Amino acid sequence: MAIYDLAVIGLGLIGSAALRHLSLNFPNLCVCGIGPDEPRKRKTHQGVFASHYDQGRITRVLDPSQLWGELARESIARYSDIEAASGLQFHHRVGCLRATDIEERIAEVDICARTYNPPHQRLDAAGCKTVYPFLSFSDDFVAWDEKGEAGYINPRSLIAAQLTVAKANGADIIREIVSSIDHRGDGLTIRTREGGLLQARRALITAGGYSNTLLDRKLALATKGHTILLAEAPPEEIERLRAMPSIISSFEDPSVASLYMLPPVPYPDGKTYIKLGPSGYPEPYFNAVDSDSELLDWFHSDGREDIAEAMKAALHRMVPDLKVLSYHSVPCLITNSAHGNPYIDTLEDGRIYLATAGNGYAAKSSDEIGRIGAMLCATDEWHTGLNREDFRAVYAEGG
Numbered sequence: 001m002a003i004y005d006l007a008v009i010g011l012g013l014i015g016s017a018a019l020r021h022l023s024l025n026f027p028n029l030c031v032c033g034i035g036p037d038e039p040r041k042r043k044t045h046q047g048v049f050a051s052h053y054d055q056g057r058i059t060r061v062l063d064p065s066q067l068w069g070e071l072a073r074e075s076i077a078r079y080s081d082i083e084a085a086s087g088l089q090f091h092h093r094v095g096c097l098r099a100t101d102i103e104e105r106i107a108e109v110d111i112c113a114r115t116y117n118p119p120h121q122r123l124d125a126a127g128c129k130t131v132y133p134f135l136s137f138s139d140d141f142v143a144w145d146e147k148g149e150a151g152y153i154n155p156r157s158l159i160a161a162q163l164t165v166a167k168a169n170g171a172d173i174i175r176e177i178v179s180s181i182d183h184r185g186d187g188l189t190i191r192t193r194e195g196g197l198l199q200a201r202r203a204l205i206t207a208g209g210y211s212n213t214l215l216d217r218k219l220a221l222a223t224k225g226h227t228i229l230l231a232e233a234p235p236e237e238i239e240r241l242r243a244m245p246s247i248i249s250s251f252e253d254p255s256v257a258s259l260y261m262l263p264p265v266p267y268p269d270g271k272t273y274i275k276l277g278p279s280g281y282p283e284p285y286f287n288a289v290d291s292d293s294e295l296l297d298w299f300h301s302d303g304r305e306d307i308a309e310a311m312k313a314a315l316h317r318m319v320p321d322l323k324v325l326s327y328h329s330v331p332c333l334i335t336n337s338a339h340g341n342p343y344i345d346t347l348e349d350g351r352i353y354l355a356t357a358g359n360g361y362a363a364k365s366s367d368e369i370g371r372i373g374a375m376l377c378a379t380d381e382w383h384t385g386l387n388r389e390d391f392r393a394v395y396a397e398g399g
């Protein structure tokens, strides 16, 4: 039976980052990452799913939360090193425009802008129209036009890059699904659905929306089905929207689009899509998907038609006269913690550690979340200036 010092369970955005950091910082430790690759056929797949099966995730520093701003800033600073070490490109510096008319949000983002000061300009509605004549919001709002490293990352390529480097540094990658972690005895005995068996001294759980399936005591971890719309852009629109940044908008007035949107991005089917999803919308825009069977049903579906329709209308309000060749919608999963920050914590001293709950924001920040989790798991120490209490795991009532 293989015996490891450390096992990272779940090789999504956070787990793959954690594995790279372990392999870089602890060359004398024997480390492995366990987790399946993306399903080949989503609609019939019977295993686990993830939140990263896509070509674009927005990246930027400016955020209403300084904690999230800092996690992003630290991660973004390492993108070019990861690209260089892996030989894989995942970062696209197209900028990110954040627009809002919500007073509280304006004050919060201004604080983040003052604290981290990424290259940006603050625009009013008229300024926004001048810079982005093809976009239409409302008559009165504030926008931060973040440049520099802001834009989007390809989450699939980021994971591939992290794993390429981890593997080159000696980490083992096991493409299986963990079915149980046995805590009896000295170390942990880890079994997989595929029949695999291994031992590890410690484990870092980074299984996203499936983390609770591996824990005896359940966390307060809300898993929510999220629908995205993909609008196929014809060549002339790709050309017209060449200067389009990633966009995040939130408005008080429900008739103004509150959403996140990426500029036209090429997808593996050879087509180019503008992707968008609801942001800042209330609960009815998400579905609670709690059990394994609900998760399966959700990922076998095309998401919710009513949300896809709402996003279609929002897209055309925001980009007037847009020509679209086709639309389709896709299901995704968001995993929320009780406090809105990721859980990075020790669950069982010297044995089980956790880094999960992206809250819909963690792709861009996954390298730093993975690093903090990896360092905690390997050293039992908190290797960041951020307050450890803000990341404590919260257990479910009766969990």
Ligand SMILES: Cc1cc2nc3c(=O)[nH]c(=O)nc-3n(C[C@H](O)[C@H](O)[C@H](O)COP(=O)(O)OP(=O)(O)OC[C@H]3O[C@@H](n4cnc5c(N)ncnc54)[C@H](O)[C@@H]3O)c2cc1C
Pocket (backbone or CB within 6 Å): 009, 010, 011, 012, 013, 014, 015, 034, 035, 036, 037, 048, 049, 050, 051, 052, 056, 057, 058, 059, 176, 177, 178, 179, 206, 207, 208, 209, 210, 211, 213, 214, 226, 227, 228, 260, 277, 332, 333, 334, 355, 356, 357, 358, 359, 360, 361, 362, 363, 364, 365, 366
């Ligand atoms: C539609 C959508 C849009 C988003 N947009 C953005 C954005 O623009 N910017 C941004 O920063 N973030 C965005 N996010 C959020 C971001 O994608 C997530 O926060 C991020 O993917 C979370 O990373 P993770 O590693 O925790 O989980 P995941 O990426 O889901 O990875 C978890 C991994 O665990 C594995 N796993 C599960 N169970 C097991 C098991 N039993 N054994 C082994 N492995 C297991 C899975 O296979 C998976 O690979 C978006 C999310 C969605 C759904």
